[in-house]
Amino acid sequence: MENTVEIRWHGRGGQGAKTACLLLADAAFSSGKYVQGFPEYGPERMGAPITAYNRISDTRCTVHSNIYDPDYVVVVDESLIASVDVTKGLNPEGAIIVNTPRTPAEIRAELGGYTGRVCTIDARRISEEVLGNNFPNTPMLAAAVKVSGVVEPEQFIANMEASFRHKFATKPQVVAGNMTVLTQSMQEVQVG
Amino acid sequence: MSIRERLSGNEAVAYAMKQINPDVMGAFPITPSTEIPQYFAQYVANGEVDTEFVTVESEHSSMSTCIGAAAAGARAITATSSCGLALMWELLYVASSSRLPITLALVTRALTGPININNDHSDAMGARDAGWIQLFAENNQEAYDNYIQAMPISENPDVRLPIMTCQDGFITSHAVENIELEETDFVRSFVGEYQPENYLLKHENPLAVGPYGISPYYMEAKKAQAEAMKRAKKVILEVGKKFGDATGRYYGFFESYRMEDADTAVVLIGSSAGTARAAVDALRAQGRRVGMLKVRVFRPFPFDEIAQALSGCKAVAILDKAESFSAAGGPLFAETRSAMYDLENRPKAVNYVYGLGGRDFRVEDCTRIFDELDNIVETGETGEVYRHIGQRE
Structure with a gap:
């Protein structure tokens, strides 16, 4: 579809890739876009590879198939690179964003010749430093927004505060930490 | 005025249910049921609806609950999917032959063998001869719109048949997309109050429900159902037009x-x-x-x-x-x-x-x-x- 940004998420069950996908849909919706956010369902269990998808556009996208030629790929767990062809169909004009402490150059060497941008972010470290636990999806969401530009960063931050207040209605004490994670992650993402 | 929102298909249907505020929901509260009763149960718990929410031990019982409630004169709803619908099979026929306008929100999914939870239309198509009206949605918007039109169709005195509103499992039910919601006041007035002319507990003219249909009467009952299904066509078009005139979203066959x-x-x-x-x-x-x-x-x-x-x-x-x-x-x-x-x-x-x-x-x-x-x-x-x-x- 013309003018539709397509994003594919790779994660493992329990890491929140689906939640991040739905939060991205939320953020894009709040900025006036038409959105789709949908996970691929199967017999989920903790740690199993899962895939989720976003379509974001200025007009309603009616296609209801999975995404095979994404503009962006987000890898929430870098160990998946060894077992899943994460760059399959990925637009060379787009980018892949990987959760890793390593550099873009090191990751590129493992991506089978992908020529587009390779971006990295140490989502685990940021999450553990700020939230005291490994919740990689919030940093990955921030990195995906920064790299793809599907939502203006300032608008994104403003929208997410409201989304977090809604999502964490029963534990408002975690909102501030998640907001810090978002801004810090947008600064730290490395583009190579 | 329409309200711009983003919801999954399940959320959209649960929201329509909340806006309608039906009398009774019979629901099996775990898989293979859908998220629909889960969301609706929150509305019940928060006091946002005053529906009698009956959690039962099986889908066979959730449809039985609806049949009992509808026979007593209440507006009854349920929601299910896949093998949940299969377990209702026997009661689907009881509901339609008793001419009870029950509304079932179906999230269409495969029937097992091999085990599978994903989308296809095996469940709905298996129930196609059960005497229920069946509406299908392309997306969350149509799932919502069809649900609001369901009761005015099925409760119409010329029809009085149960109705199944179907959306695709996961592809629609679990995907978040943009949607235009209608104001609750509009939804309530569009759907209206359920006022059956006869029902089991109507003291001045109580209705017998579910009698034995011996051979000299059974076929007449079936022919009456078939005629009602034919009459439903006109009502479906009328309701679709009325809905379109109010919302700009028109629906036909x-x-x-x-x-x-x-x-x-x-x-x-x-x-x-x-x-x-x-x-x-x-x-x-x-x-x-x-x-x-x-x-x-x-x-x-x-x-x-x-x-x-x-x-x-x-x-x-x-x-x-x-x-x-x-x-x-x-x-x-x-x-x-x-x-x-x-x-x-x-x-x-x-x-x-x-x-x-x-x-x-x-x-x-x-x-x-x-x-x-x-x-x-x-x-x-x-x-x-x-x-x-x-x-x-």
Whole structure:
């Protein structure tokens, strides 16, 4: 579809890739876009590879198939690179964003010749430093927004505060930490 | 004024239920039921509705609950999916033959064997002969809109039949997309109060429900059901028009998409119609005269209207997201092809079984079908009519 940004998420069950996908849909919706956010369902269990998808556009996208030629790929767990062809169909004009402490150059060497941008972010470290636990999806969401530009960063931050207040209605004490994670992650993402 | 929102199909239907505030919901509270009763249970717990929410031990009992409640004169609803619907089977027939206008929100999913939780229409198509009205949605918007139209159709005194509003499992039910919601005041006035003329507990004129139908009476009861299903057609159109006049979103038996002057067309149900729409647009941009007919109402089947809509085509492909093991094609194919029998210059027709157990259906698949239809038009040879697409051999 013309003018539709397509994003594919790779994660493992329990890491929140689906939640991040739905939060991205939320953020894009709040900025006036038409959105789709949908996970691929199967017999989920903790740690199993899962895939989720976003379509974001200025007009309603009616296609209801999975995404095979994404503009962006987000890898929430870098160990998946060894077992899943994460760059399959990925637009060379787009980018892949990987959760890793390593550099873009090191990751590129493992991506089978992908020529587009390779971006990295140490989502685990940021999450553990700020939230005291490994919740990689919030940093990955921030990195995906920064790299793809599907939502203006300032608008994104403003929208997410409201989304977090809604999502964490029963534990408002975690909102501030998640907001810090978002801004810090947008600064730290490395583009190579 | 419509309200711009983003919701999954499950959330959209649960929200419509909240706006309607029905009397009773019977629901099996875990898998294979859907998120719909889960969301609705929150509305109940928060006091946002005053529905009697009855959690039961099986889907057989959730439909029994609805039957009891509806017989007593209440507006009763439930929601289920897949093998949950299969477990209701016996009671589906009790509900329809007792002429109880129960509303069932179905999230269509495969029936197990091999074990599978993903989307197809096996559950709904299996229940097609149960005497229920069946409406199908392409997306969350239609799931919401169909739900709001369901009760005015099924409770109409000329109809009094239960109704199933169907949306595709996961593809629609779990996908978040934009949606236009209507104000609750509008929804309540559109749906109205349920005021049955007779019911079990009406003290001045109590109604017997579920008596034995001996042979001298059984067939009359069935004929009456069949006549009610025929009358439902007029009511479905009236309600769809009234809804459209108020919201700008009009509904009929089916949607004809770019069918004017189309030489070839696909006929299908549900979320894949959106994918077919993209294929049609791309091929139209190349100058090819292609169209799509999306069936919204499968029961009652709009026999004459579908035939008329397809009458100008040279070849059509009818797509079934269910395998009926007739060895000759799926249910939508059988009925659509039969409908075209009386046309003077009837199009050639082929069947594609697709999308079983969540098998993805892509724009490219639909384009391939149009290519094969062109081949039929060019050669005049239909070839094998009963085909499958998307599976490995």
